[in-house]
Amino acid sequence: NAGVTQTPKFQVLKTGQSMTLQCAQDMNHNSMYWYRQDPGMGLRLIYYSASEGTTDKGEVPNGYNVSRLNKREFSLRLESAAPSQTSVYFCASVAAATNYGYTFGSGTRLTVV
C-alpha cells in the first residue's frame, strides 16, 4: 500500500551510541518532516525538507541531523544518543506547496538507556 514507511519500529540504544532512522514515501510527495512525540507535549518538529535537496531546522533540532537522500527518502541521525532523546519518532510527508494534510508513518519507538 502507498504511504510512509519507517524503519526500525523499535530500538534500544545505549547513551553515546549512534543510529539512523529511515523514512521513505512512495506518493511522490515533495515535503517531508521528522517529529518527536512525548507524553503531554504533542508533536514537535525536529527537521523538515521542503523539497529534494533542502533541509531546515524545526523546533527541537539539537542532537539530530538529517539527510534528504532523494525525493523518496528522508533520514534522521542521532550522532550520540542521550536519554532525553527517548521518544517516539514520526516521519510525515505532504504532496505540494499547499498543505492539505500530512501522511504519517507508523513511528519508531526509541529508548536510550
Next chain:
Amino acid sequence: AQSVTQLGSHVSVSEGALVLLRCNYSSSVPPYLFWYVQYPNQGLQLLLKYTTGATLVKGINGFEAEFKKSETSFHLTKPSAHMSDAAEYFCAVSDAGGFKTIFGAGTRLFVKA
C-alpha cells in the same frame, strides 16, 4: 507565530453521547486547521481539515468541526460516540505552505460502555 491549545488532556463520554473536543488557535496569517486521530501504537491519521471556503467541515467516521474566526476556535464534534472512537486526537494549525505545522498537546478520548 502560530500556536494551538487543546482544552482538556482527557475527555470521557458514554457510548452514544455527544463528543466535543475543544481547540483554540492563534495565527498571524489565515490558518489552515486540522484534526488528526491516533490509535494506540499507530501514526497520526488525518480526520478533517479546514483550508478555505465553508467553515463547517466534515471528516471521516462521522466527525465534523467548525472554524470560528471570531472565537479563534476549531472544535471537533460527533453526535454519538462509539467505542471505536477511543483514541488520542490532535488539533493542528499551519499556513498554506504547511512547512511548520504546529500540533496541540492532544486530547485522549475515553468512551464508556
